[in-house]
Amino acid sequence: MATMPKNTPTAVPSQPENVATSTAVQRHAVLPPAMVQTMQGLMPHVPALLPPDISQEQFRAALYLELSGRRDLAECTQESLRDCMIKAAMHGLLPGRDCHILPFRNKGQGGRRTATYVPNYFGIILALERTGKVAKAFAHPVYTGDEFVIDYLADVYKHIPAVALGTPAGALRFFYGCVRMKDGTTHIEVLDEAAIDAVRRRSPAHEHGPWVDDYLMMARKTALKRVAKYVRLTPEQESMFEEDEARERADISPERHRQNIVDLFGDDVRGSTIQAPPVADSETGEAQETSQTSPEDASPMNDSEGSYGQVLLNSWRDTLEMHKEDIGLSDALRAKVKLALNPASKTTDTKGFALASAVLDVLDNAKMRAEEGE
Numbered sequence: 001m002a003t004m005p006k007n008t009p010t011a012v013p014s015q016p017e018n019v020a021t022s023t024a025v026q027r028h029a030v031l032p033p034a035m036v037q038t039m040q041g042l043m044p045h046v047p048a049l050l051p052p053d054i055s056q057e058q059f060r061a062a063l064y065l066e067l068s069g070r071r072d073l074a075e076c077t078q079e080s081l082r083d084c085m086i087k088a089a090m091h092g093l094l095p096g097r098d099c100h101i102l103p104f105r106n107k108g109q110g111g112r113r114t115a116t117y118v119p120n121y122f123g124i125i126l127a128l129e130r131t132g133k134v135a136k137a138f139a140h141p142v143y144t145g146d147e148f149v150i151d152y153l154a155d156v157y158k159h160i161p162a163v164a165l166g167t168p169a170g171a172l173r174f175f176y177g178c179v180r181m182k183d184g185t186t187h188i189e190v191l192d193e194a195a196i197d198a199v200r201r202r203s204p205a206h207e208h209g210p211w212v213d214d215y216l217m218m219a220r221k222t223a224l225k226r227v228a229k230y231v232r233l234t235p236e237q238e239s240m241f242e243e244d245e246a247r248e249r250a251d252i253s254p255e256r257h258r259q260n261i262v263d264l265f266g267d268d269v270r271g272s273t274i275q276a277p278p279v280a281d282s283e284t285g286e287a288q289e290t291s292q293t294s295p296e297d298a299s300p301m302n303d304s305e306g307s308y309g310q311v312l313l314n315s316w317r318d319t320l321e322m323h324k325e326d327i328g329l330s331d332a333l334r335a336k337v338k339l340a341l342n343p344a345s346k347t348t349d350t351k352g353f354a355l356a357s358a359v360l361d362v363l364d365n366a367k368m369r370a371e372e373g374e
Contacts, residue, residue: 031064031074034078035078035081038085039064039067039085042085042086043056043060046059046089049086049090050092053092054094059088059094062094062095062097063085063088063095065096066095066096070102072103072113073101073103073115075103076114076115077113080115081101081115083115084116084117087117087243088101091119091236091237092127092130093123093126093127097122097123098119098120098122098126099117099119100117101116101117103116118244119240119244121139121217121221124137125137125138125224128228131232131237133231133232134179134181134231135180135181135182137178137179137224137227139176139178139220139224139227140175140220141173141174141220142172142174142175143161143169143170143171143172144162144171144173145167145168146160146161146162146165146169148160150176150190152188172193174190174193175192175193175196175219176189177189177191177223177224177226188227189223189227191222191226196223198361198364199222200218200222202361225241228241316352316355316356320337320341320355321341323337323359323360324338324341326359328362329359333358333362336355337359340352
């Protein structure tokens with residue numbers, strides 16, 4: 001009778017799935033107990049959310065690596081972490097590969113950190129391919145020396161990188177996003193560096209993180225998201241894009257809102273000088289004083305933060321009305337402006353103000369380029 005070698009490990013009795021997960025987490029000693037509990041409580045519901053091409057084991061492993069690799073997530077609220085996990089599963093994106101869970105400091109809650117679900121460049125491509133209508137989607141930079149041809153009317157598109165032609169790439173010229181539909185239709189959107197930078201400045205992490213560490217990939221993602229608007233998405237996919245765009249605009253400070261109004265209407269807004277409300281410090285959460293007008297110049301509008309916010313929300317219509325025919329706007333953006341001003345569209349104040357901010361950014365960039373040209 002054959003004997004088992006002394007060095008051969010004995011089999012470990014099988015354990016319930018949640019116990020095995022808990023033991024592994026404790027052995028690594030990385031995730032705090034509250035985060036472990038959140039993961040274990042969510043896992044039984046994950047299979048019903050995942051698409052057929054992602055198994056529960058794949059998702060759980062990817063999620064664990066993402067959470068354990070970002071120590072700052074331990075400071076985030078468990079509610080925000082659970083929401084991120086659900087969104088990743090619902091959209092069929094593996095954390096760390098197709099999307100990321102990032103900690104952001106919530107200015108509206110005294111600087112408290114919240115976890116934020118952010119689909120990356122490859123996640124957006126995967127979402128577009130899952131529609132069943134897209135044959136190929138991508139975005140690339142174009143450098144001096146590249147062979148690039150785009151003719152919208154003739155439906156001719158060509159891009160050969162300088163490296164492939166045997167010459168070194170020169171200066172960066174612009175980025176473009178491309179979506180080729182299964183019916184052969186091709187859509188391309190071109191964005192210069194000024195347009196990319198306008199998006200970057202609206203991001204909560206515009207001074208650190210991926211916009212600094214991996215600018216090219218973030219710029220490609222921005223161009224891809226722009227051209228993705230040509231694809232009819234499912235409601236779940238539309239919500240993913242809308243939430244990502246809302247997140248990018250979440251860091252527009254009250255001072256910027258106030259400056260937008262001052263730039264449009266002068267220092268005297270509708271007969272009053274607006275006083276910006278106190279701004280919460282991003283690190284401490286304590287209110288910081290902002291510049292104020294003298295008592296004799298102040299109006300009743302300054303008495304409460306609510307009145308200030310109401311003026312800001314009401315002003316987006318005036319902003320769009322003033323610039324709806326501006327030659328600095330593209331045809332697509334001008335069409336969005338006219339649609340937002342149409343009472344039948346029932347545009348919300350949040351979307352209206354986001355559009356007004358985008359219009360001002362485009363015009364600011366156009367003015368800056370004109371001045372540099374002089």
